[in-house]
Amino acid sequence: MTDEIDGNAVSAQIRSELEASIDQLGESGVTPGLTTVLMSEDNASQTYVSMKQRACENIGIDGQTQELDADQPAEDLFDLIDDLNARSDVHGILVQMPVPDHVDKRRVFRSVDSMKDVDGFHPENVGRLVAGNARYKPCTPHGVQKLLESAGVKTEGKEAVVVGRSDIVGKPMANLFIQKAPGGNATTTLCHSRTTDLAAKTRQADIVVAAAGLPEFIDGSMLSEGTTVIDVGINHVDADNDKGYKLVGDVDFASAKQKADVITPVPGGVGPMTITMLLYNTVKAASLQTDVPVDLP
Ligand SMILES: NC(=O)c1ccc[n+]([C@@H]2O[C@H](COP(=O)([O-])OP(=O)(O)OC[C@H]3O[C@@H](n4cnc5c(N)ncnc54)[C@H](OP(=O)(O)O)[C@@H]3O)[C@@H](O)[C@H]2O)c1
Structure with a gap:
């Protein structure tokens, strides 16, 4: 008999365990915050972003979305990333890919503070993964x-x-x-x-x-x-x-x-599982940035 893995069930189990981790943060007055940045009119990207937002709301993460027009200058995106990097209530930043052609994707990866890089795409986090010392697994x-x-x-x-x-x-x-x-x-x-x-x-x-x-x-x-x-x-x-x-x-x-x-x-x-592990990384990011220890699933 072939065993068919039910990703929805595994995901639900991990999310329920993450709720306990979020409660642990809450006891110290910390609400994990994730901001997703959307710079695209692509339907699929918009759907993914609203799914992430909904998943955050359902579990007790403060999920926010910031939208830029696809034809805005690249510097507007980098200025927004700088602002988000500086905010203590934002523990995770995710720039929804793909970004428009005039935006340098690699510069986006480098610009997000490596501690807030819940995608795990920053060169420092890629290096840590390769070295066997991952902070945020993709x-x-x-x-x-x-x-x-x-x-x-x-x-x-x-x-x-x-x-x-x-x-x-x-x-x-x-x-x-x-x-x-x-x-x-x-x-x-x-x-x-x-x-x-x-x-x-x-x-x-x-x-x-x-x-x-x-x-x-x-x-x-x-x-x-x-x-x-x-x-x-x-x-x-x-x-x-x-x-x-x-x-x-x-x-x-x-x-x-x-x-x-x-x-x-x-x-x-x-x-x-992809969104579930994004929630996982956001909770971990909040814990690392606030020095409030949590048990992670
Ligand atoms: N389930 C999820 O949450 C999730 C998340 C991300 C992606 N996806 C899906 O996963 C798939 C892959 O996504 P991706 O972003 O990794 O795709 P991608 O960036 O397009 O990369 C595709 C890879 O497949 C290789 N490839 C293409 N034709 C091949 C062939 N004939 N034989 C062997 N390898 C071949 C390419 O090789 P080269 O490098 O040589 O071009 C490339 O490395 C897509 O269907 C995507 O929608 C799902």
Whole structure:
């Protein structure tokens, strides 16, 4: 029987434990604060930002959104980041990606105070992650670690194959897998668009994390019996329904399920975990900046 991980249930459990951490902060008069900055008219970005805001409200984090027009000068964004860096009630700052082309994304990552960088994209936080001393683990790969842990999947000594090498998913995922730490100690292969014979790599894997952004790209023929398959992909494909589209992952779920021991669905797998781990990082940020210790899930 394949074990299908219920990302909504794991996420709900972590959020309820985080509420206790938020209560601990509250006893010292601290309310964790997260400000999300949106500089885009893109519908998907707007949806993500309102989901984050709602998640904050539901759990007791002071979630705020600051909006800039997509054609405003880049300096307006950097001035806003400076203001937020200086505010003691804002513990976490998240600039929703993508930013417009005239804004230097790397400068955005560098500009957010590294203590408030709840995405984990600041070079200092990337360096700490690679060095095995992470302050804020990037939300999506951290969520994958939590899903594996919830399903009792051990990573130590396993062959892990990550498909995709983006800065937000693939690279930090591989960096977490190689750490000499719980959820790590895996022998890790990081694949990308120049990888030759991807199927040979994925067939050798005990754990496959699919993050290529290609709909239903990894199918059962590319997997061995007993693999754990984590599908990070979120792709809109045309569908004959009211919306005219449906969401599918990077994994062909039906055929992959025939081979996998453990698998995540899309939707309802990794997706809910990303915002949950953002809440986690915000609570941690508030604790670090106020010196109020909390127990984290
Ligand atoms: N569940 C969530 O919360 C969550 C969060 C973030 C992203 N996502 C989803 O995850 C997927 C990946 O996101 P991303 O931001 O990491 O994507 P991305 O920045 O577009 O990166 C895609 C990666 O896949 C690689 N790739 C492309 N074609 C490939 C192929 N044929 N074989 C092997 N690798 C290939 C690319 O290689 P090169 O580097 O060589 O170009 C690149 O490294 C998307 O569907 C996205 O919507 C979900």
